[in-house]
Amino acid sequence: MTAPLKSIEGTGDLAGTSLNAVMAEIGRRARMAARVLALSPAEQKNKALASMAANIRAQKARILAANAEDIAEAKAHGMTDALLDRLKLDDAKIESVAAGIETVAALKDPVGAVTESWTRPNGMTIERVRVPLGVIGIIYESRPNVTADAGALCLKSGNAAILRGGSDSTHSSRAIHAALEQGLREAGLPDAAIQLIPTRDRAAVGAMLTGLDGNIDVIVPRGGKSLVARVQDEARVPVFAHLEGVVHVYVDKAAELAMAKTIVLNAKMRRTGVCGAAETLLVDRAASATHLKPLIEMLLEAGCEIRGDKAVQAIDARVKPASEDDWRTEYLDAIITAGLVDGVDAAIAHIERYGSHHTDAIVTSDAIAAEKFLSQVDSAIVLHNASTQFADGGEFGFGAEIGIATGRLHARGPVGVDQLTTFKYRIRGNGQTRP
Amino acid sequence: MTAPLKSIEGTGDLAGTSLNAVMAEIGRRARMAARVLALSPAEQKNKALASMAANIRAQKARILAANAEDIAEAKAHGMTDALLDRLKLDDAKIESVAAGIETVAALKDPVGAVTESWTRPNGMTIERVRVPLGVIGIIYESRPNVTADAGALCLKSGNAAILRGGSDSTHSSRAIHAALEQGLREAGLPDAAIQLIPTRDRAAVGAMLTGLDGNIDVIVPRGGKSLVARVQDEARVPVFAHLEGVVHVYVDKAAELAMAKTIVLNAKMRRTGVCGAAETLLVDRAASATHLKPLIEMLLEAGCEIRGDKAVQAIDARVKPASEDDWRTEYLDAIITAGLVDGVDAAIAHIERYGSHHTDAIVTSDAIAAEKFLSQVDSAIVLHNASTQFADGGEFGFGAEIGIATGRLHARGPVGVDQLTTFKYRIRGNGQTRP
Numbered sequence: 001m002t003a004p005l006k007s008i009e010g011t012g013d014l015a016g017t018s019l020n021a022v023m024a025e026i027g028r029r030a031r032m033a034a035r036v037l038a039l040s041p042a043e044q045k046n047k048a049l050a051s052m053a054a055n056i057r058a059q060k061a062r063i064l065a066a067n068a069e070d071i072a073e074a075k076a077h078g079m080t081d082a083l084l085d086r087l088k089l090d091d092a093k094i095e096s097v098a099a100g101i102e103t104v105a106a107l108k109d110p111v112g113a114v115t116e117s118w119t120r121p122n123g124m125t126i127e128r129v130r131v132p133l134g135v136i137g138i139i140y141e142s143r144p145n146v147t148a149d150a151g152a153l154c155l156k157s158g159n160a161a162i163l164r165g166g167s168d169s170t171h172s173s174r175a176i177h178a179a180l181e182q183g184l185r186e187a188g189l190p191d192a193a194i195q196l197i198p199t200r201d202r203a204a205v206g207a208m209l210t211g212l213d214g215n216i217d218v219i220v221p222r223g224g225k226s227l228v229a230r231v232q233d234e235a236r237v238p239v240f241a242h243l244e245g246v247v248h249v250y251v252d253k254a255a256e257l258a259m260a261k262t263i264v265l266n267a268k269m270r271r272t273g274v275c276g277a278a279e280t281l282l283v284d285r286a287a288s289a290t291h292l293k294p295l296i297e298m299l300l301e302a303g304c305e306i307r308g309d310k311a312v313q314a315i316d317a318r319v320k321p322a323s324e325d326d327w328r329t330e331y332l333d334a335i336i337t338a339g340l341v342d343g344v345d346a347a348i349a350h351i352e353r354y355g356s357h358h359t360d361a362i363v364t365s366d367a368i369a370a371e372k373f374l375s376q377v378d379s380a381i382v383l384h385n386a387s388t389q390f391a392d393g394g395e396f397g398f399g400a401e402i403g404i405a406t407g408r409l410h411a412r413g414p415v416g417v418d419q420l421t422t423f424k425y426r427i428r429g430n431g432q433t434r435p
Numbered sequence: 436m437t438a439p440l441k442s443i444e445g446t447g448d449l450a451g452t453s454l455n456a457v458m459a460e461i462g463r464r465a466r467m468a469a470r471v472l473a474l475s476p477a478e479q480k481n482k483a484l485a486s487m488a489a490n491i492r493a494q495k496a497r498i499l500a501a502n503a504e505d506i507a508e509a510k511a512h513g514m515t516d517a518l519l520d521r522l523k524l525d526d527a528k529i530e531s532v533a534a535g536i537e538t539v540a541a542l543k544d545p546v547g548a549v550t551e552s553w554t555r556p557n558g559m560t561i562e563r564v565r566v567p568l569g570v571i572g573i574i575y576e577s578r579p580n581v582t583a584d585a586g587a588l589c590l591k592s593g594n595a596a597i598l599r600g601g602s603d604s605t606h607s608s609r610a611i612h613a614a615l616e617q618g619l620r621e622a623g624l625p626d627a628a629i630q631l632i633p634t635r636d637r638a639a640v641g642a643m644l645t646g647l648d649g650n651i652d653v654i655v656p657r658g659g660k661s662l663v664a665r666v667q668d669e670a671r672v673p674v675f676a677h678l679e680g681v682v683h684v685y686v687d688k689a690a691e692l693a694m695a696k697t698i699v700l701n702a703k704m705r706r707t708g709v710c711g712a713a714e715t716l717l718v719d720r721a722a723s724a725t726h727l728k729p730l731i732e733m734l735l736e737a738g739c740e741i742r743g744d745k746a747v748q749a750i751d752a753r754v755k756p757a758s759e760d761d762w763r764t765e766y767l768d769a770i771i772t773a774g775l776v777d778g779v780d781a782a783i784a785h786i787e788r789y790g791s792h793h794t795d796a797i798v799t800s801d802a803i804a805a806e807k808f809l810s811q812v813d814s815a816i817v818l819h820n821a822s823t824q825f826a827d828g829g830e831f832g833f834g835a836e837i838g839i840a841t842g843r844l845h846a847r848g849p850v851g852v853d854q855l856t857t858f859k860y861r862i863r864g865n866g867q868t869r870p
Binding site for chain 1: 561652691702810816822827830861866
């Protein structure tokens with residue numbers, strides 16, 4: 001079925017085949033697979049997912065060997081330790097990939113769910129029912145586990161997936177993909193339900209961004225700023241983009257200090273590299289005498305670098321001055337920008353000016369200030385008295401996510417299986433005509 | 436506030452002002468207005484809508500005079516009667532514009548509606564709440580009433596609107612827009628909530644399609660194929676496009692003949708120029724002896740031209756042969772393509788091959804065939820035993836629509852006020868942090 005593509009697996013180049021022809025064929029096969037998947041019952045998709053997880057476990061040695069090849073190549077190219085850490089698989093990571101697929105299998109099938117229904121005065125019933133989006137293109141960087149995570153989420157939601165992994169993780173992604181393909185076959189689903197682009201040629205990304213003759217319905221970029229920016233710039237199809245999370249925590253004068261400390265520490269320091277990690281701390285000027293010093297000292301003690309305004313600098317000599325750019329920066333590191341604002345209105349104005357509409361939180365016991373913040377801050381996720389690190393599909397109860405969308409259309413916030421569907425209207429009548 | 440723009444109203448050119456500067460300023464003002472509208476209570480928006488309707492009625496003479504100018508210019512340019520008819524306003528049309536605004540005012544305000552809410556095991560509550568999309572750009576052709584319809588729908592849903600009307604209807608649109616602006620002012624809302632592009636320069640459309648520096652969130656084209664195609668080709672922002680409605684009615688062997696006749700006649704002939712009008716009739720081969728002839732004769736008698744396959748041609752000498760292109764054609768006229776198919780599976784395959792994923796219907800008394808059709812036909816609207824002419828926001832109970840979207844993302848089918856919103860997540864806790 002896939003002879004021309006299979007034959008070049010492992011070589012990393014297209015052996016003379018035209019890239020455009022290969023990509024066009026991938027698009028056509030994906031569209032055909034999407035038509036089959038849209039009508040596949042939940043049990044069949046779940047059977048495929050269970051087989052995939054089993055195959056991942058059974059082929060652990062093969063996947064680790066492939067990963068060792070990637071690691072060796074990456075070291076030879078001088079990859080940094082942080083990136084090597086993302087790339088490296090081990091027993092625990094492979095188990096977590098397999099378990100992740102099983103989590104997706106256990107989710108409720110979104111396809112066919114009736115989200116609204118009503119009856120018209122003429123007796124017609126109208127239902128709004130979830131259907132798959134179609135074909136989803138996923139472009140990602142060095143984490144090879146995305147191959148399985150994204151493939152499983154797309155399958156569960158009845159979509160065909162075209163995966164383009166980072167060239168650093170080529171061997172690992174192929175080994176994982178082989179386990180997924182085997183799972184599809186074991187459940188009687190088309191191989192082309194989850195395809196992996198069989199070349200490192202960067203022009204393949206450009207081809208995906210054109211939409212492959214209408215055969216890609218949406219692109220999901222997962223990676224750093226420059227990847228997402230390129231995708232947003234060049235894509236001729238809709239994109240579920242995850243841009244920056246310049247995440248704020250505002251501590252109001254009516255905040256309980258103990259709660260504020262717990263939330264700020266968790267929001268910033270639990271994990272600093274996630275998009276829900278706080279990057280800016282705003283403290284109500286009316287609480288500067290009571291709340292500012294304990295919060296700043298706590299963060300310094302926890303090993304967080306602080307870049308502050310004048311008032312924050314006055315607290316401790318270790319505080320560095322904040323530049324204008326710092327207020328707009330997603331550090332993804334143990335660094336925070338901190339300053340005073342004049343109450344909730346000024347906090348909202350600051351967040352609207354400097355934020356990225358991702359996730360922002362207020363800590364306060366004042367219900368009116370809280371409601372104002374929740375309604376006026378125009379971010380995908382707004383929280384009252386809870387840590388911003390809850391910005392995660394799993395923490396929302398979505399089971400798994402393909403990313404967190406910062407765009408406004410279709411998907412916003414965590415993108416789980418429901419957000420990977422669209423809908424249609426099903427109307428049932430008994431002979432109604434329009435007057 | 437709008438001095439540089441006002442000064443050129445009525446002249447139709449920008450009197451030396453750079454188009455890009457004017458467009459950028461329109462974008463900035465729209466964004467500022469959108470921030471105000473997002474927080475405006477339902478009563479204030481409804482007050483503005485009521486004032487707009489009253490102003491449209493009070494300024495009828497002015498609007499008709501402006502329309503007479505457009506008509507005179509259009510006649511001088513040799514516009515066809517059909518287009519002149521779309522352009523022309525009269526007392527009844529102006530009353531219907533005003534009444535349309537009142538219909539929108541009476542709709543439920545979508546902003547702030549909680550569409551889902553749940554509690555997490557850690558006690559946090561999560562709400563999914565509707566919020567406006569932001570700034571909506573609408574590009575339309577000769578019907579001046581779209582100025583009011585689209586402006587009212589955007590306002591109701593808390594969005595700022597940037598309207599670019601057809602150059603043929605410039606005077607009429609400006610007169611209507613003046614009435615809308617006055618309504619906004621009377622309710623204390625910013626003028627810039629509904630802006631009309633003050634130039635006929637076609638480069639203004641190009642500027643809108645770039646998104647005006649991120650100040651347009653979505654573009655809605657309303658007009659013919661070439662307009663929609665240009666917008667889809669060039670837009671750098673999401674588009675709610677209404678492409679063709681190549682609408683099918685499939686008459687199954689298990690259809691009651693009387694019901695089939697009523698539905699087919701209504702679907703094709705009630706109004707031939709609407710996107711929900713049937714363009715192709717498919718009849719089950721197993722019903723060719725019983726159903727085909729009565730259906731074809733009925734359509735011929737009603738004045739419908741028929742382009743048929745061999746079997747349909749054999750019915751009546753007036754039937755013309757259908758070309759391959761005819762099966763893909765949206766006639767928007769009293770013409771239909773007709774042919775036999777081998778049962779519901781072949782009907783579905785035909786529709787997936789030739790259709791436009793807009794609206795398709797099955798007539799049958801066989802519940803299994805009906806469910807198969809409803810689940811397998813991948814169109815925005817699928818109907819069982821009802822006319823395709825119900826493909827309309829008003830008929831869905833949405834009150835009013837800005838168009839019917841044929842894309843798959845965000846909006847699909849009739850786009851009413853709910854579809855002009857997005858959502859955010861509001862999370863309320865009492866100190867929760869993530870382990």
